[in-house]
Amino acid sequence: MARQERAIKTRRAILEAAAAVFDELGYEAATISEVLKRADVTKGAFYFHFPSKEALAGGVLELAVTTEGVQPQDLMLQEALDTMLIMAHRLPQEPVFSAALRLAVDRNSQRLFGTRWPDWIALLGAQLSEAKARGEVHRYIDETETARLVMSAWTGVRIVSEGLPDAYDLPNEVARLLQLMVPSIAVPAVLSQLEISAERGARLLDAMARSRLELEEGAVSC
């Protein structure tokens, strides 16, 4: 493995360990020694990448906004929905995303680092804006406001379901939420072409995992 590649892997391993610790303990209670223990890297390597707990939190938050796994679609609105359906699968499984949400909700870390919510709103807002330019969404829809409300609702579904005595499946809850909201956003001829389901998110995630694997195998066979 080239030196640079190794450094990238080490950095990623540290961030994933840090995310798990932030997710379990919260920002205040998290310690660098706990992250060190879980990341299984040398102290030298660790401090080379992240000199402080603040740097770790910043690094986790950096990873929190992504459209990875979204495939180009005929309808831009479908791409916006896919972004949210995929994240509904990833967040409960990948500590990087659940930790970023926990950091965003915590008032201390919010004051220190802000949140990635403005970036999510900008991302979804740009997708809705393009969808509007193509005539897929109603002309009276304000794309930034709608992005903010849909993203906030998505976030609320996650936060509240964590505080209920029964367990709810996030991908399914998010799909039901979007099914309630999208009819007010999409024009009817587009609405009937959209696929809004937890299964779609799972399928896209599978395809993403397969193409990652192929990339890695390709790299090995070179």
Add this chain to the structure above:
Amino acid sequence: MARQERAIKTRRAILEAAAAVFDELGYEAATISEVLKRADVTKGAFYFHFPSKEALAGGVLELAVTTEGVQPQDLMLQEALDTMLIMAHRLPQEPVFSAALRLAVDRNSQRLFGTRWPDWIALLGAQLSEAKARGEVHRYIDETETARLVMSAWTGVRIVSEGLPDAYDLPNEVARLLQLMVPSIAVPAVLSQLEISAERGARLLDAMARSRLELEEGAVSC
């Protein structure tokens, strides 16, 4: 003032002071001595009502679910919407409600006291169930699931707007959210009769304040 009435006022003053402290500092950092200082009551009266910080948090959470200010309407769905529109005005102004939400989001206090979210879902679910029995909402709507999603979305709008750099007006955000969601819930002939606006919540709240004042004046003139 009768002894019982005075006791109720003292209890309420303590809870309001406690709510303000929980809201500002969070459950962990809140102290009884800080609440005592703000409530302006004797130590004896305080401990008569609330022997511990746990009891204070429990008392605040008890007050968090209410339909106060909702007037009987021809449409039950309007009553459900009024419940949420009124709360959008009250939460930013009354620490009892914002503290209850902060306690619900905090993992420690969540573990100790649970949240009032199940009660909100039950309340909205019962309103939607009655609305469905009257034919106001689509027959394929699952009232409990819809109550859960709408309440979660409401909560997300509050939580996210607190974490954004710009200030958003909660009553207006909640009204816009409900305007997006309700068209998927109400049958069209009912939808066109509904009033979903921040102004409606303000009007109902005004009427509530006036009738409280009249009650108090009535009590004085007796």
